[in-house]
Amino acid sequence: MKKDAGVKDSTFGAVLLFVLISLLNTNIALSQEGAKPTISKLISHVGNALARLEFTIDPKIIRPTRRFGTAICVNASKRIFLTLDIPAMVPRDQLKDFVLTVPGNQKKRIKAKLLSVDIETGVGFLQADEGYKWSELRFPLRSNLRLGQRVLSVGLLGGQFGNTPYFTEAKVSAVVRVPAQMVFVTAGELASFSSPVLSEDGKPIGIVGGDVPLTYRMLLGGKWMDVRLAGRQLTRFFVPVEEFAGLIPTHGRPGRMPWLGVVRYFAPQPGQAIKGLKENTAAVILGQIIPNGPAFKAGLRQGDVIIGMNNKPLEQMATPALVVAQFKRQIVRLQSNERITFTVLRDGKTQVFQLRLEPVPTRPFEAEHYYNNRLGMVVRDMVVWDRYVGRTKPLLEKGVLLENVRRNSPADKAGLRPGDVIIAVNNTPVKAVSWLKGSLDRLTADTSTESINFVLWRGDKPQSVRVNLK
Numbered sequence: 001m002k003k004d005a006g007v008k009d010s011t012f013g014a015v016l017l018f019v020l021i022s023l024l025n026t027n028i029a030l031s032q033e034g035a036k037p038t039i040s041k042l043i044s045h046v047g048n049a050l051a052r053l054e055f056t057i058d059p060k061i062i063r064p065t066r067r068f069g070t071a072i073c074v075n076a077s078k079r080i081f082l083t084l085d086i087p088a089m090v091p092r093d094q095l096k097d098f099v100l101t102v103p104g105n106q107k108k109r110i111k112a113k114l115l116s117v118d119i120e121t122g123v124g125f126l127q128a129d130e131g132y133k134w135s136e137l138r139f140p141l142r143s144n145l146r147l148g149q150r151v152l153s154v155g156l157l158g159g160q161f162g163n164t165p166y167f168t169e170a171k172v173s174a175v176v177r178v179p180a181q182m183v184f185v186t187a188g189e190l191a192s193f194s195s196p197v198l199s200e201d202g203k204p205i206g207i208v209g210g211d212v213p214l215t216y217r218m219l220l221g222g223k224w225m226d227v228r229l230a231g232r233q234l235t236r237f238f239v240p241v242e243e244f245a246g247l248i249p250t251h252g253r254p255g256r257m258p259w260l261g262v263v264r265y266f267a268p269q270p271g272q273a274i275k276g277l278k279e280n281t282a283a284v285i286l287g288q289i290i291p292n293g294p295a296f297k298a299g300l301r302q303g304d305v306i307i308g309m310n311n312k313p314l315e316q317m318a319t320p321a322l323v324v325a326q327f328k329r330q331i332v333r334l335q336s337n338e339r340i341t342f343t344v345l346r347d348g349k350t351q352v353f354q355l356r357l358e359p360v361p362t363r364p365f366e367a368e369h370y371y372n373n374r375l376g377m378v379v380r381d382m383v384v385w386d387r388y389v390g391r392t393k394p395l396l397e398k399g400v401l402l403e404n405v406r407r408n409s410p411a412d413k414a415g416l417r418p419g420d421v422i423i424a425v426n427n428t429p430v431k432a433v434s435w436l437k438g439s440l441d442r443l444t445a446d447t448s449t450e451s452i453n454f455v456l457w458r459g460d461k462p463q464s465v466r467v468n469l470k
Contacts, residue, residue, distance in 0.1 A: 037202045039167060046154040046196060046204075047165025048135040049073040051110075052101035053083055053126075053194075058094050060371035061378055061406045070156055070194040071100060071126060072207070074248050076136040079128035081112070082248065084194045084207060084239070086124035088117045091365045091380075100128055103156055103163045108132070116252030119363075120332055121180070123207075123244045125251040137196055139248060143205035143240040145172055145183060152198045153208060153238075155191025166191065175240075179317060179326035182209065184237045197238045209239035258336040258357035261293015262300075263388045265328070267320035274305060275348035281314045282307045282345070283324045288388050298355035300344070307350075308343030331357070369403070370433045374444040375452075375467065376409020377402060377416060381433045386421075397457045399423035399430050414467040416454065423462065424455035444469065 037045070053071040058064035069085025081100065095114055102108035110128050117124040149172045157164045170188030175181060183206060190197060190208045197206040247253060264287030268280045283306045289296045307314060309330065317323045334340065336359040344351050367381040379400045387395040402420040405412045422430050426443070430436050443452050451468045 042152065042198070042202050043154055043165050043167050045135050045202070046137065046198065047103050047156075048133070049076075049137045050103055050154070050156055050165065050195070051081060051128075051134075052103070052156055052159065052163045053081075053085055054097075054099045054101070055086070055095060055114075056097040057087070057090060058096060059378070059404065060094070061373055061376050061404065061409070068159075070192060072194070072196050073134040073136045074139065076134045079131055079134075080115075080251055081126045081128065082207075082244075083124050083126070084122050084209060086114065086117050088119050088122055088124075089365050091369050093369060098126055100126070101159075101163055102132060103165055106159065106162060118244075118247055118253050119257065120253075120329070121239075121244050121247065123247055123252075125247075127251075137204045139204045139241045139245045141245050142242060143199075145175060145205065145240060147172055147174070150200050151185065151190075151205070151238075152200065152202075153191040153195050154198070155195035155208070177317065177322070177326075179322050179329050180243055181240050182237045183240050186236075189236065190238055204241070206238040206240040207244070209237055256336055256359035257332045258334050258338065259293070259360040260295045260331060260355075260357070261290040262295050263287030263290065265324045267324045268305075269320055274345070276345045276350070277305060277307070279307075279313075279316075280320045281316050281323050283314065283327045288394065290384060290388055294355045294358050298342075298353045300342070300353055300355075301346075303346075305345035306342050307345055310341055311343070313343075336360070364403075368433045370400075370437045370440075372440050372444055374446075374469070375411045375440065376406035377411040378404040379422060379433060379436065382421070395421070395457070397421060397423055399457060400433050400436055402456075410467050410469055414454075414465050416456070416465060416467070417458070419458075421457040422454055423457050426453050427455075 049072055051071045051073070053069040055067050056064050057067060067085065069083055071081035071083040071085075073081050086095065092114070098112040098114060100110045100112050102110070110130055110132060112126045112128045115125040115127055151170055151172060153168045154165055155168070157166050168189055168191050170185035170190060172183055173186035174184040176184065193208055195208045196204050197208060199205050262285055266284040266286035268274055268277060268282050268284060270280055274282070274284070285295075285300060285302055285304045285306070287302070289300060289302060306327070309327070314323055315326050317326050334357055336357055339354065339356045342353045342355070344353055362383045364380070364383055364385060367383050369378060369380045371378050380403050382399065382401050386401055399421040402416060402418055402422060404418055405416055422436070424430055425436065425439055428439070443450070449470050451466050454465045454467060456463050456465055
């Protein structure tokens, strides 16, 4: 019996030893297969793909301002960077002097040029003028996020700290659509705006997309009020790769965005009776339909209730306003020559309309601008939006739009206002900025002291204003 027991004990020990060795080998293999980068290696690699971004916004008639941000290298061989720090609606001739500063090296400053800024996502692309030993971040098309997932972020501390890379960590607390996806985090915070966000294994999954200002409750005038603390904020959400990764291969949106030619939509509210409408997932054409636009050519008209697109109902969202926002977002993500169908309620009856999308016409920030420093004003060519948006009836007058006026300038003292349409100067009709530039350059030469008479279209009637140069 003792001999048998010894044999059994020996056999059991051998089996146990074999199992332990097998588990150990398995754990080693798993740890090697799913090995996570150390924080120091992560910061070293990701930090070397970042650059301190500087650029100037120069409105011409007032003092230029220097802006700062972060840029991420997405193609080291072609020196391509992306960022969320460049405003999309600023005219391109006001954006200049782009510079990328190498992390940890204040002296290595490389000039760059702006390639594009996507209007929908706000993602901008730049190209450095010369090469450097940057690493690059390759963003996948999907983030595969899950609630409770630990995420990391690497940013740059700023010029006063030598642009030193640093990291933060947090956990995914919510994924919301407004209608674009936004990922909120908790149990930590993210790095500065435009910094990359990564999964635990170091894969880039998004870009930091916003700050939540810190507030302090104070008793003011006998009432408790929440006061924002200037210069202090917590980064609480990021933009996942699904929103922008498709733009990276072409360094922006290829071609122009499509448009329908509809000025404004209305979101039906709960309990609001619209004949034939069972759900509030609809977009009602409220504003005017611009002549010769895609919607106009298809036969759509004001008051039509769009309930479906391409044989599918409009997507249900958290609120009626988000339904409309998501509908417009779907349109701009299509191709500018694509054919689509709308299911529409008109007078309570369902109809189907087919239309072909067209490239969006010139937008306000793309129009030709003219800056006159002596008068202290900025004007630009009028675009189709100016004739319909915010108006009860289309503006038919020809002229140029007064976009900005400097305080205490001759134009300001004379009463010129942003939004005025200049239709004549010294009794000569104005049709375009190209003509106005030559005329005003001559009239406002340094030695000139003659007053200038402007005929403006303000509201729904013309008005004469004389500007004194003395």
